[in-house]
Amino acid sequence: MAQQKSPKGPVELLTTDREKVTAAWIDGVAASLQGRISKAELDRELRELYEALVTGLAAGDETRGESLSEVRALLTELSRNRARQGFTPSETAISVLALKQALEPAVRNDSAADTTAYLRLGRILDDLALFTIETYTRTREEIISSQAAQLMELSTPVVKLWDGVIAVPLVGTLDSARTQVVMEKLLQALVDTGSEQAIIDITGVPAVDTQVAQHLLKTVVAARLMGAECTVSGIRPQIAQTIVALGIEFGDIVTKATLADALQHALKKSGVDLVNRQGGRR
DSSP: OOOOOOOOOHHHHHHTTHHHHHHHHHHHHHHHHTTSSOHHHHHHHHHHHHHHHHHHHHHOOOTTSGGGHHHHHHHHHHHHHHHHTTOOHHHHHHHHHHHHHHHHHHHHTSOTTHHHHHHHHHHHHHHHHHHHHHHHHHHHHHHHHHHHHHHHHHTSOOEEEETTEEEEEEESOOOHHHHHHHHHHHHHHHHHHOOSEEEEEEEEOSOOOHHHHHHHHHHHHHHHHTTOEEEEEOOOHHHHHHHHHHTOOOTTOEEESSHHHHHHHHHHHTTOOOBOTTSOBO
């Protein structure tokens, strides 16, 4: 009577035709990524991951356990790289899931009992694919947050208009996060330039409501604590009507219709003599 062949475990399934399976895996991932990563780079990434997976499964098959910590570390690096390179979550997860397809021939050509090993390994790979998506998502969130912060910095410049006079031209919505950036940049510019006059120009702010007004008031108060006087410019007729309708009080804060008017006021407060085009003093 012929001796019954013992069923393979996940490790045996991976090591029986190691080179053939690895090559098929690399080819499958390369096809899905359509050449956006070089074959040499994929070969290095996936072969290193394959070896770590075999070693880890030999010690245990808990995907979130210590035995597969090296696998998770490699997948973290892979997922973060894919996120930075602009790949989708699906394109990232396929780097793991394509291994299941590469292993299918080994199951078809063997006993039905070996299907159990394939299913066990499939569950492990599914969990590892979810891990890559989780890591990818966190990385994308970090990238988006970083880009948002950079855009906020770029959209909130502090401009030196004259000796002792700086201005912050605001464009777009003024929310709490942006107000904090405006306040920090304005205060730092006051220190760096020694200015005593600051202009906050809201010509590019589409609408002023109670919240926006409160943000402006906080910025003005912070500047005053630094010894600087603030002027708010860009008060258009529509904004003036809204401010009155909402009952917003600017108190003793100087407001001007245009940036030119605000600059003229600031220069006068700085003791600069202004001469008009006709040669007279203003």
